[in-house]
Amino acid sequence: MKAQSRGYRTDLMLARLQGALVGDRGDHLVIRTPGNPMFHWGNYVLADRSWLDRPLADLVATFHAEHPRSQHVAIGVDGVDGRVWGAGEVAACGLEVDRNVVMTATRVRAPERPNPDAVCRMLAADAGADWEAAVTLHALDHHDFDAGEFRDVVQRRMNARREQQVAGLGGWFGAFVGGEMVSGLGLFTDGLGLGRFQDVETLASARRLGLASTLVHHASIVGLRDFEIRDLVMVADPDDTAIRIYRSMGFADSELQIQLARPMPTA
Structure with missing residues (x-):
């Protein structure tokens, strides 16, 4: 499997640079970071879009099979349009959806209100x-x-x-x-x-x-x-006020990135 989205391509780039191992299973990638096993998004599964036509529970089971010792669940969906399973199906699996905007720029403008003391x-x-x-x-x-x-x-x-x-x-x-x-x-x-x-x-x-x-x-x-x-990539929360500032500096929306997660239980 080759990641199509620029957001996940750069995620994988960073993961490899930071010591992660990436295994290709054809319709999904398995990311493991042996040096940091508690880092959820260093130990996850990235699924291709074909999984969106299958039960989400099957993908959760795949995550557990690939990461049998993990108490968390972390799943990425390789896409650019933000498509995801229905809210009821996501809730039934005990997951939460995180939607982020992938932004790109080849040049940047100074912010409208730079901090002169920094x-x-x-x-x-x-x-x-x-x-x-x-x-x-x-x-x-x-x-x-x-x-x-x-x-x-x-x-x-x-x-x-x-x-x-x-x-x-x-x-x-x-x-x-x-x-x-x-x-x-x-x-x-x-x-x-x-x-x-x-x-x-x-x-x-x-x-x-x-x-x-x-x-x-x-x-x-x-x-x-x-x-x-040559190409700067920024992944930002669409509900954060900072995204407006990034846009004013020359970053343009290019994709929507989907992550599904279930945090590991806390005491």
Whole structure:
């Protein structure tokens, strides 16, 4: 199976760069990240569109067969139009649907309201304090997950990203105000012209100050100039106010990405 959607093609690109193993089963791909087994979207199944004409329960059973030790369920559907099973069928399987917009750009405009106080830069690969700050920022919003386990997942992912940066395949960027990292994101590439943003995050107390858009613009310029990226890919929540800002900067909607998930039970 060859992924058709740009969103999932770049997801797979990042997964492989971060140590994931991808197995091809013909009508679905099996993604495993041995170095980070608790990372749900590093251990999932990506199904082709033919599964949409079959019972969703069959695909859930396939996930369990491929990931027998996983307590979570994480399934992607390779498509561009957002088609998914009916709400009743999804609910009967105990899953939730996450819809995101895949956006692309070949050049970017400066944000309308840049933050003049932010110092934006790529983290220094040999600066442990930079990377510890990035882990802390991205582990704050752990949702319903155990805080310690979630931080461990973030730490493992950040270690892999640091290795990617050392290999010259992109980098992790931070916006600093008063020396504190208040916004962060990654931009990585496989060296073939495609670049994908990862995990745009801003400290809750520093949101709506133009920090993320300022950092996205800075990272885009660096990626296009220094990493030979020709096409920038961003996956964004359609209900997040940030998507309007990304559009104003030159990112255009190109696809709808579907993910189905059941979080692992919490104590």
